[in-house]
Amino acid sequence: MNTRFYFDYISPYAYLAFTQLPAIEQRTGRAIELTPVLFAGLLNAHGNLGPAEIPAKRAYIIRDVLRLAHDFGVPLQTPPAHPFNPLPALRISSVIQDANLRSTIVAAIFGAVWGRGEAIDTPEGIKAALADLPLEIDELIERANTLDAKNTLRQQTERAVAKGIFGVPTILIDEELFWGVDSLRHFEHYLSHGNPFDTEQVHKWENLPSAATRRLSK
Amino acid sequence: MNTRFYFDYISPYAYLAFTQLPAIEQRTGRAIELTPVLFAGLLNAHGNLGPAEIPAKRAYIIRDVLRLAHDFGVPLQTPPAHPFNPLPALRISSVIQDANLRSTIVAAIFGAVWGRGEAIDTPEGIKAALADLPLEIDELIERANTLDAKNTLRQQTERAVAKGIFGVPTILIDEELFWGVDSLRHFEHYLSHGNPFDTEQVHKWENLPSAATRRLSK
Numbered sequence: 001m002n003t004r005f006y007f008d009y010i011s012p013y014a015y016l017a018f019t020q021l022p023a024i025e026q027r028t029g030r031a032i033e034l035t036p037v038l039f040a041g042l043l044n045a046h047g048n049l050g051p052a053e054i055p056a057k058r059a060y061i062i063r064d065v066l067r068l069a070h071d072f073g074v075p076l077q078t079p080p081a082h083p084f085n086p087l088p089a090l091r092i093s094s095v096i097q098d099a100n101l102r103s104t105i106v107a108a109i110f111g112a113v114w115g116r117g118e119a120i121d122t123p124e125g126i127k128a129a130l131a132d133l134p135l136e137i138d139e140l141i142e143r144a145n146t147l148d149a150k151n152t153l154r155q156q157t158e159r160a161v162a163k164g165i166f167g168v169p170t171i172l173i174d175e176e177l178f179w180g181v182d183s184l185r186h187f188e189h190y191l192s193h194g195n196p197f198d199t200e201q202v203h204k205w206e207n208l209p210s211a212a213t214r215r216l217s218k
Numbered sequence: 219m220n221t222r223f224y225f226d227y228i229s230p231y232a233y234l235a236f237t238q239l240p241a242i243e244q245r246t247g248r249a250i251e252l253t254p255v256l257f258a259g260l261l262n263a264h265g266n267l268g269p270a271e272i273p274a275k276r277a278y279i280i281r282d283v284l285r286l287a288h289d290f291g292v293p294l295q296t297p298p299a300h301p302f303n304p305l306p307a308l309r310i311s312s313v314i315q316d317a318n319l320r321s322t323i324v325a326a327i328f329g330a331v332w333g334r335g336e337a338i339d340t341p342e343g344i345k346a347a348l349a350d351l352p353l354e355i356d357e358l359i360e361r362a363n364t365l366d367a368k369n370t371l372r373q374q375t376e377r378a379v380a381k382g383i384f385g386v387p388t389i390l391i392d393e394e395l396f397w398g399v400d401s402l403r404h405f406e407h408y409l410s411h412g413n414p415f416d417t418e419q420v421h422k423w424e425n426l427p428s429a430a431t432r433r434l435s436k
Contacts, residue, residue, distance in 0.1 A: 040432040043432065044432070046272050046273075046274050046275070047267075047272065048267065048272050048275065049265075049266065049267055050432065053432070054264050054265065054266050054384060055264075056264050056379075056382045056383070056384040057264070057266065057384050057385075059382060059424065060382065060384070060395055060397055062420055062423045062424060063394075063395075063413075063415070063420060064397075064401065064404075066414065066415035066419060066420070067401075067404045067407075067413075067414055067415070070414035070415065078422060078423045078426055079426075080426070080427075080429075081426055081427045081428060081429035081430075082423075082426045082428065082429070083428055083429065083430045083431070083432075084429040084430050085429065085430040086430075121429060121430070164274045164277060164278065165274070166272060166274040166275050166278070167275075176281075177278055177281075179278055179282075182400040183282065183285075186282075186285045189285075195281075195285075196284065196285055196288035197281070197284035197285070197288065201284065202280055202281060202284070204296060205280045205296045205300075206277065206280060208296055208297075208298070208299055208300045209298075209299045210299060210300065210301055211298075211299035211300070211301065211302040211303065211339060212299075212301045212302050212303040212304075212339070213301070214258040214261065214262070214268065214271070214301075
C-alpha cells in the first residue's frame with residue numbers, strides 16, 4: 001500500500017511537515033509519495049474555511065508556525081505575498097513522474113518559498129527555485145501549462161477529497177489520514193502499532209445523534 | 219499576570235487538555251485559572267466553522283481525539299449526543315468564584331461527559347455529575363439560571379473574542395495564545411524561554427500583501 005503526502009505550497013504547515021519526511025522515511029523504512037493538491041479546491045469541496053480566512057486565526061497561525069519552525073530547527077521566511085497563486089508550482093510538481101526527481105523539485109520549491117521567502121507564483125520565480133537542478137526547465141514549464149497537467153492536478157485534488165482529505169499537509173496510508181504537523185507522530189505510531197482504538201468506538205461516535213445546532217449569525 | 223484556560227465542555231480537545239493541567243501546574247509552579255466560554259459564541263464572532271460542522275473533518279477528529287486520549291492514557295467515552303447544549307454546565311461553572319471549588323466542579327463535569335460519556339446538558343445530568351461534591355446543588359443550579367449568570371458567561375466569551383481567541387481549548391498568558399492540545403508544550407516552552415521568534419518577523423508576516431484570493435464556491 002502506498003503512503004502519500006498531500007500538500008500545497010501555500011501552506012507553511014505543509015512545508016514544516018515536508019522537512020520532517022526524510023527523517024521519518026529513514027526511521028520507518030517507508031517511501032512516502034508526494035502528491036500535490038490545490039488546498040483551495042479542498043476547502044471548496046468541503047465548504048470549509050482556510051485558516052488565513054479568519055483574521056484571528058491567521059494572527060495565531062503566524063506565531064504557531066514560527067514556534068514549530070523553531071522546534072524543528074528549520075529556516076522559515078515568509079514569501080513576498082501570502083496567500084499567493086500556487087497553481088504553476090503545483091502543476092510543475094505534478095507532471096514529473098519519477099518519484100525521486102519529483103521529490104527533489106518539491107524540496108527546491110518548498111525551500112525557496114518558505115525556507116528563503118522567495119516568490120514562486122510566476123514562471124520566473126519557479127525557474128529561479130529550480131535553477132540548480134538538471135532540468136529542461138522551459139520545456140517543463142510548457143508541459144505544466146497543458147490541459148493535461150491541469151487535469152492531473154485537478155484529479156489529484158478530487159481524489160483527495162474523495163478520500164476525506166480536507167486540509168494540508170495530510171498523510172494517507174491504508175484508509176487512515178494524518179492531518180497536520182502534529183499528527184506526524186501519530187502516523188509513525190500507526191506504522192508500528194496500528195490504531196490505538198477499535199472501530200466500534202469510532203462507529204459509535206460517528207453515529208451519535210446531535211442534540212444541539214449552532215444558530216449561525218448573519 | 220494571570221494564566222487562563224478557556225474551555226467549553228462541548229470540546230473533547232478541551233477535555234484532553236484539561237486532563238494535562240495538573241501536571242503542567244506542578245511542573246511550572248503556575249496556577250491556571252479556568253474560564254468557561256461558549257465555543258459557538260467564538261465561532262459566531264469570528265465567522266468561523268466548528269470542526270463538527272465539516273463532515274470530513276468531524277470524521278477525522280473522532281480518530282484524532284481517540285489517538286490523543288491514548289497518548290495521554292486518559293479515559294475517553296462519547297456522551298449520548300454530540301453536539302449538545304453546554305450552556306447550563308458552563309453557567310454553573312461560571313458562578314463559582316472560588317478557584318479551587320471551580321476547578322473541582324469543572325473536573326467533575328469533564329470527567330462525567332468525556333471520561334464516562336454521560337449527558338451533562340440537563341439539570342439532572344449536572345446533578346449526577348456533581349453528586350459527590352459538598353455543594354448546595356439545587357441552589358447552584360438556580361443561581362446559574364439567573365440573568366446575572368448568563369451575563370457572566372456572555373461577558374467571558376466576549377472578552378475572549380476581544381483577546382483574539384477563536385477556539386477551545388486556549389491558554390492565555392500575557393498577550394500570548396496557545397490553542398489546542400498540541401500547543402500545551404509551546405505554552406510550557408514560553409514560560410521558561412519566552413517566544414522563539416522576534417516581533418519584527420511576526421509583524422512582517424501580519425502585513426504581507428495578499429496575491430491571491432480563493433473564489434468561494436456557491
